[in-house]
Amino acid sequence: MDRPIRVLVAKPGLDGHDRGAKVIARALRDAGMEVIYTGLRQTPEQIAEAAIQEDVDVVALSILSGAHNTLFPKITKLLKERGADDILVIGGGIIPEEDMPFLKENGIAEIFTPGTPTSAVIEYIKQHVNRAV
Amino acid sequence: MENLEELLIKGDKRAIARTITYAENYEDKAKEIIKKLYERSGNAYIVGITGPPGVGKSTLTDKLIKNLVDVGKKIGVIAVDPTSPFTGGSILGDRIRMQDLSQHPNVYIRSMGTRGHLGGLSKGTYMAARILDIAGMDYIFIETVGVGQSEIDIVKIADTVVMVLAPGLGDDVQAIKAGIMEIGDIFVVNKCDKEGADKTVVELNMMLDLDEKKDWRPPVVKVAAQENKGIDELIDKIDGHKSYLIESGTFQERRIERLKMEIIESIKNRLMKDIFDKIQEKEFSSMLQQVIDKKIDPYTFADELYKDAFN
Amino acid sequence: MVDKEELEKIKRKKEEWEVNQRQKLLTKFPERKKDFKTSSGIEIKEIYTPYDISDIDYLEKIGFPGEYPYTRGVQPTMYRGKFWTMRQYAGFGTAEESNKRFKYLLSQGQTGLSVAFDLPTQIGYDSDHPMAEGEVGKVGVAIDSLYDMEILFDGIPLDKVSTSMTINAPAAILLAMYIAVAEKQGVTPDKLNGTIQNDILKEYVARGTYIFPTGPSMRLITNIFEYCSKYVPKWNTISISGYHIREAGATAVQEVAFTLANGIAYVEAAIKAGLDVDEFAPRLSFFFNAHNDLFEEVAKFRAARRMWAKIMKERFNAKDPRSMMMRFHTQTAGSTLTAQQPDNNIVRVTIQALAAVLGGTQSLHTNSRDEALALPTEDSARIALRTQQIIAYESGACETPDPLAGSYYVEKLTDEIEKRAFEYIKKIDELGGAARAIDLGYIQKEIQESAYRYQKEIESGERVIVGLNKFQIEEEPPKGLLKVDPAVEELQKQKIAKVKEMRNNASVKKTLEALKKAAEGDDNLMPWILDAVREYATLGEITDVLRSVFGEYQQQIIL
Numbered sequence A: 001m002d003r004p005i006r007v008l009v010a011k012p013g014l015d016g017h018d019r020g021a022k023v024i025a026r027a028l029r030d031a032g033m034e035v036i037y038t039g040l041r042q043t044p045e046q047i048a049e050a051a052i053q054e055d056v057d058v059v060a061l062s063i064l065s066g067a068h069n070t071l072f073p074k075i076t077k078l079l080k081e082r083g084a085d086d087i088l089v090i091g092g093g094i095i096p097e098e099d100m101p102f103l104k105e106n107g108i109a110e111i112f113t114p115g116t117p118t119s120a121v122i123e124y125i126k127q128h129v130n131r132a133v
Numbered sequence B: 001m002e003n004l005e006e007l008l009i010k011g012d013k014r015a016i017a018r019t020i021t022y023a024e025n026y027e028d029k030a031k032e033i034i035k036k037l038y039e040r041s042g043n044a045y046i047v048g049i050t051g052p053p054g055v056g057k058s059t060l061t062d063k064l065i066k067n068l069v070d071v072g073k074k075i076g077v078i079a080v081d082p083t084s085p086f087t088g089g090s091i092l093g094d095r096i097r098m099q100d101l102s103q104h105p106n107v108y109i110r111s112m113g114t115r116g117h118l119g120g121l122s123k124g125t126y127m128a129a130r131i132l133d134i135a136g137m138d139y140i141f142i143e144t145v146g147v148g149q150s151e152i153d154i155v156k157i158a159d160t161v162v163m164v165l166a167p168g169l170g171d172d173v174q175a176i177k178a179g180i181m182e183i184g185d186i187f188v189v190n191k192c193d194k195e196g197a198d199k200t201v202v203e204l205n206m207m208l209d210l211d212e213k214k215d216w217r218p219p220v221v222k223v224a225a226q227e228n229k230g231i232d233e234l235i236d237k238i239d240g241h242k243s244y245l246i247e248s249g250t251f252q253e254r255r256i257e258r259l260k261m262e263i264i265e266s267i268k269n270r271l272m273k274d275i276f277d278k279i280q281e282k283e284f285s286s287m288l289q290q291v292i293d294k295k296i297d298p299y300t301f302a303d304e305l306y307k308d309a310f311n
Numbered sequence C: 001m002v003d004k005e006e007l008e009k010i011k012r013k014k015e016e017w018e019v020n021q022r023q024k025l026l027t028k029f030p031e032r033k034k035d036f037k038t039s040s041g042i043e044i045k046e047i048y049t050p051y052d053i054s055d056i057d058y059l060e061k062i063g064f065p066g067e068y069p070y071t072r073g074v075q076p077t078m079y080r081g082k083f084w085t086m087r088q089y090a091g092f093g094t095a096e097e098s099n100k101r102f103k104y105l106l107s108q109g110q111t112g113l114s115v116a117f118d119l120p121t122q123i124g125y126d127s128d129h130p131m132a133e134g135e136v137g138k139v140g141v142a143i144d145s146l147y148d149m150e151i152l153f154d155g156i157p158l159d160k161v162s163t164s165m166t167i168n169a170p171a172a173i174l175l176a177m178y179i180a181v182a183e184k185q186g187v188t189p190d191k192l193n194g195t196i197q198n199d200i201l202k203e204y205v206a207r208g209t210y211i212f213p214t215g216p217s218m219r220l221i222t223n224i225f226e227y228c229s230k231y232v233p234k235w236n237t238i239s240i241s242g243y244h245i246r247e248a249g250a251t252a253v254q255e256v257a258f259t260l261a262n263g264i265a266y267v268e269a270a271i272k273a274g275l276d277v278d279e280f281a282p283r284l285s286f287f288f289n290a291h292n293d294l295f296e297e298v299a300k301f302r303a304a305r306r307m308w309a310k311i312m313k314e315r316f317n318a319k320d321p322r323s324m325m326m327r328f329h330t331q332t333a334g335s336t337l338t339a340q341q342p343d344n345n346i347v348r349v350t351i352q353a354l355a356a357v358l359g360g361t362q363s364l365h366t367n368s369r370d371e372a373l374a375l376p377t378e379d380s381a382r383i384a385l386r387t388q389q390i391i392a393y394e395s396g397a398c399e400t401p402d403p404l405a406g407s408y409y410v411e412k413l414t415d416e417i418e419k420r421a422f423e424y425i426k427k428i429d430e431l432g433g434a435a436r437a438i439d440l441g442y443i444q445k446e447i448q449e450s451a452y453r454y455q456k457e458i459e460s461g462e463r464v465i466v467g468l469n470k471f472q473i474e475e476e477p478p479k480g481l482l483k484v485d486p487a488v489e490e491l492q493k494q495k496i497a498k499v500k501e502m503r504n505n506a507s508v509k510k511t512l513e514a515l516k517k518a519a520e521g522d523d524n525l526m527p528w529i530l531d532a533v534r535e536y537a538t539l540g541e542i543t544d545v546l547r548s549v550f551g552e553y554q555q556q557i558i559l
């Protein structure tokens, strides 16, 4: 069944760096996906709620301010609690290598750091969405 | 999901979400569910919120939701944005304005792309509205972008259409008047905190007065959505229009019209799906090449496809 | 700038050169690419000669340093007098840690302080607010009350240093705290030197730490202008910032245009509030980016100075020359720095810093090589500072003002940037000014288009970034990055609790109520904020009072 992949691009916490998130959002749109962008300063609860109501295939989180270890796991936990752990959750931004294992243990499927071509993100999503497209 | 139907009736947000996904992708599951639960629908009041880009439709919807949940109503929102005809992708940007309320237990918001559907609605809108209705919503707001006559399908689905404008559109009001005057049951001039609002109100009233034939004269409501001003009055006017529809018998007429549309939509969708499901991508490309090479013409090609699909 | 006859000769000679030399060579060796363009898309010609700048009147458009239109700099001697202020942006964790770092930087020869605040502080949340979770002390120092500010500047004589604070929406509150700390050190406000960023319009479009809607935000800003012109006369009341606009993805032309458009909006707001232009305009300062495209950047700085002088003189009828002088701080472009082969960043920063110096900056921050990885380590920050010192003491670039003046290329570029930026300003004026253009999402849209184009150029290889899309190597993950201790959050929470216990809560309540009343009316809010700050009302408490009166800004997102 051919349908567009639905992605929620979200900015959790107080971080205002949105250049990367917007670039990603546009690239995904241009790759034929339906993109819902939340804007800045979203709580984990708001993000999980939006992901569920919009029934997205992918949640794409962007943080450059260093709060990822606190905020990312909260979001995956909320999704799991509501039975929505079939959603692919990926993240990006300034995320030190040493934090990655922890984030992956906590349900973040992949992390993309500065210099990532958007084509790599698109490819990754296409190959890893959990639900039939 | 297990018990999808049960959860849907209870208004579970995840169940609603998943069922709408089925609807939007034309999966039979959506139809099956609606078939079983159709009886339960018909109670929601559907309000279309339409108008040019950026006039504040989403902000206004956000405030309508807020004022209505405060009095215990259940609200469903469908926000439709255009899909790019070139890439098939879209940015669905209305939700941002409604994020705060989306966590309220009685609110469900869904963004949809038009996905090639013309007329301003998305492919699955009729079904999605039906699903929200079944899920027990008191009001369903459908936000669409509309600037001209090509995007007036909202009229066919809504009980009341609220046409939103804003000052500073200036001459545009003139330009788009042909497209909008027949659409709106209620006109809103939003952003009244800005200069020029009164002028827009006067202009609108003048234009509306020209049309004397109608027995419902659309009211013009001044609103500043961002400041939550004029929202109560707008809700009054929506209720007023509902009463008018019921008293004049138009309510039933409109709903019958909508059912017809829903049936026709369903047939159209099914036909398209049947045809295109059967066509193999490769086959299509190779036939297309023949058309390009002028070996066959496009109409023969289409006839062939159609015949194949129904054999 | 040369006489007519001579020009004709040059023109003829150039045509000959084109045919006899260039074209001949081109048939054998074509150029590297079809189009040569600056990073802003300005076409670059095969050669520049006096002919290209023949319509530029030297005295009118270039002139002398320290004189209108200040193209060549704002002081007559420039760096022959003294070098720019070397000001490294720093701060993280608690006030105690940052205080140590400041003292270290001062001991290393840095001449001014620059305070980075954490995000909760910048957005007006105390460290114990739920939204602050995970963010306390992460990217700057956490300041919750006057108590933290006292610790931050402990042992640093505020009449001797100049302090720049990157604070915007709650700028009035942080400035009030600074004034209050100075009072405790026995330093009167008229002795204070420094800058608050205080530029809300660029927060809406590029930086993201906004709180209040446009109207009330503009009021707070003009309140600060007015208050400082009376009591803190040496303070730079605003730093109108193009830096963040550029970092969000704008081109050099857009950086100048949008920054000056914002500047115009502030001047208009202050005049509308009844201030005399020459009363506040001399204290306006600017903040720009220094990117890689060396000549375009130098031209950009020169164009910006000339444009501002003209705007102040002709549009706002300023009389005081100081109102027409654009003084600015510069920071090198973080977004050009790569996570790959991070040591290459030292070289990029050197070029960028040189651009700022050749462009006549008043102060400079050089980024560290670990920019794209984490906050800088002490080692990296030292190299960054040394880069400035090498340029200052060893490069010879500082020995005469505006050394690139008269370069046919640079003068032409200066002119072209001015032209293009004024076109943008005209467009913004037509839309109803910067605030309105932001409301309509126009400026955001322009910036995003550029940002997306930049990304696509990198991905297609059209724009080469050494070590990223060319000359890559296999690398080990970087080691020894700076890590902020997560315990800061707990420490800050404890401090707030302590402060709330020790202060006179009845007085706090009284000052906050008074502030609320004032906010509802149209008094200057600075004195009321100062009263609350002195009683140790927290930043969050003060902001909440203002939020309750002003409401909150809704971001305009155009994708």
Ligand code: B12
Pocket (backbone or CB within 6 Å): A014, A015, A016, A017, A018, A019, A020, A021, A023, A024, A059, A060, A061, A062, A063, A064, A065, A066, A090, A091, A092, A093, A094, A112, A113, A114, A115, A116, A117, A118, A121, C116, C117, C118, C119, C138, C139, C140, C166, C205, C206, C207, C208, C209, C243, C244, C247, C248, C333, C334, C335, C336, C337, C338, C370, C371, C372, C373, C374, C375, C376, C455
């Ligand atoms: C540009 C920039 C800014 C701009 C932001 C403009 C904007 N609107 O976005 C400005 C100047 C405003 C800014 C401000 C600040 N910044 Co800044 N900034 C940067 C900088 C230089 C580049 C980021 C960038 O936009 N790159 C270009 C984009 C396209 O790349 P990107 O965001 O990395 O995204 C790519 C990948 O990471 C990935 N990606 C990113 N997100 C996602 C999400 C998903 C789902 C996926 C799949 C991929 C993905 O894909 C993208 C494409 O390749 C970085 C350092 C650096 N070089 O990375 C510092 C940096 C992020 N900033 C930093 C800081 C501290 C700040 C401030 C907080 C400083 C302060 N105390 O005031 C402020 C406040 C900002 C705020 N409100 O939050 C620090 C953060 C430190 C940390 N995490 O430990 C950094 C790392 C610099 C440093 N070393 O100190 N900044």
Ligand SMILES: Nc1nc2c(ncn2[C@@H]2O[C@H](COP(=O)(O)OP(=O)(O)OP(=O)(O)O)[C@@H](O)[C@H]2O)c(=O)[nH]1
Pocket (backbone or CB within 6 Å): B052, B053, B054, B055, B056, B057, B058, B059, B060, B093, B094, B097, B145, B190, B191, B192, B193, B194, B223, B224, B225, B226, B227, C439, C554, C555, C556
């Ligand atoms: N001044 C003012 N601005 C408003 C008001 N209502 C909305 N806005 C602003 O107008 C902009 C657009 O608002 P939206 O609600 O997204 O408008 P929309 O019509 O839904 O936009 P599209 O869905 O993109 O067509 C936002 O910046 C709002 O903050 C209002 O009453 N006054």
Ligand SMILES: [Mg+2]
Pocket (backbone or CB within 6 Å): B057, B058, B059, B093, B094, B143
């Ligand atoms: Mg909308």
